[in-house]
Amino acid sequence: MPNQPRDAQAEEHMEFLLTLRRRGIGDQAVLRAMDEVPRGQFVEPEFAERAYADHALPIECGQTISQPYVVAYMTEQLALRPHHRVLEVGTGSGYQAAVLSRLAREVVSIERYRTLAEQARVRLRALGYDNVEVVTGDGFAGVPGKAPYDRIIVTAAAEQVPQTLIDQLGDDGVMILPLGPHGGSQHIIKLTKSQTGIARENLIAVRFVPLLPGQAQEL
Numbered sequence: 001m002p003n004q005p006r007d008a009q010a011e012e013h014m015e016f017l018l019t020l021r022r023r024g025i026g027d028q029a030v031l032r033a034m035d036e037v038p039r040g041q042f043v044e045p046e047f048a049e050r051a052y053a054d055h056a057l058p059i060e061c062g063q064t065i066s067q068p069y070v071v072a073y074m075t076e077q078l079a080l081r082p083h084h085r086v087l088e089v090g091t092g093s094g095y096q097a098a099v100l101s102r103l104a105r106e107v108v109s110i111e112r113y114r115t116l117a118e119q120a121r122v123r124l125r126a127l128g129y130d131n132v133e134v135v136t137g138d139g140f141a142g143v144p145g146k147a148p149y150d151r152i153i154v155t156a157a158a159e160q161v162p163q164t165l166i167d168q169l170g171d172d173g174v175m176i177l178p179l180g181p182h183g184g185s186q187h188i189i190k191l192t193k194s195q196t197g198i199a200r201e202n203l204i205a206v207r208f209v210p211l212l213p214g215q216a217q218e219l
């Protein structure tokens with residue numbers, strides 16, 4: 001927001017946090033992470049003025065940076081602890097990965113578009129989020145070399161729960177993902193792994209871009 005006076009920027013930022021609180025985000029550590037990570041650095045320059053509004057925005061490769069409320073909500077549901085290792089499927093802009101990196105020890109994030117993965121890698125490095133590793137590849141396969149994970153977050157909508165990802169979740173692990181038909185009614189699902197099996201909770205209604213198989217051939 002280079003053209004906005006400083007006061008307007010501060011006010012906008014305050015409004016950003018207030019909206020998250022008003023919508024029910026109560027975890028102070030999550031709010032602090034949302035406060036710290038500059039969303040304006042993760043959107044395309046043409047959308048910089050709308051970076052702190054509570055909307056998803058388009059990014060390259062026909063994808064989107066998720067709505068701040070949904071980022072905060074999914075992060076809160078993960079109940080992250082400072083020693084946790086997290087896998088994110090769907091790096092996109094790298095924004096969600098940056099938020100996770102403030103709350104966990106290590107974040108591995110996988111993206112099927114090489115262009116997005118490379119941009120996110122450069123951006124995260126420039127901003128100093130050095131506990132995030134961005135991998136290019138198919139998130140359906142997870143990142144087995146770094147498994148097991150304490151937490152897994154999928155930021156594209158799956159039509160079925162990918163079993164490979166459940167397999168990469170550690171004991172007492174939690175996985176959060178949007179589940180439902182592409183372009184249709186989707187819900188955030190929370191899966192908790194224990195010795196007795198997988199417990200499932202259905203959470204809020206959402207709309208995400210699809211989780212697609214394979215690394216993208218285009219770019």
Ligand code: SAH
Pocket residue numbers: 063064065066089090091092093094095096097110111112113116137138139140155156209210211212213214
């Ligand atoms: N978390 C992102 C939002 C990403 S949108 C952010 O904070 O900006 C969802 C992303 O998932 C898109 O970039 C899309 O390319 C990616 N994606 C979809 N299917 C995938 C798959 N199978 N493996 C890895 N990434 C995938």
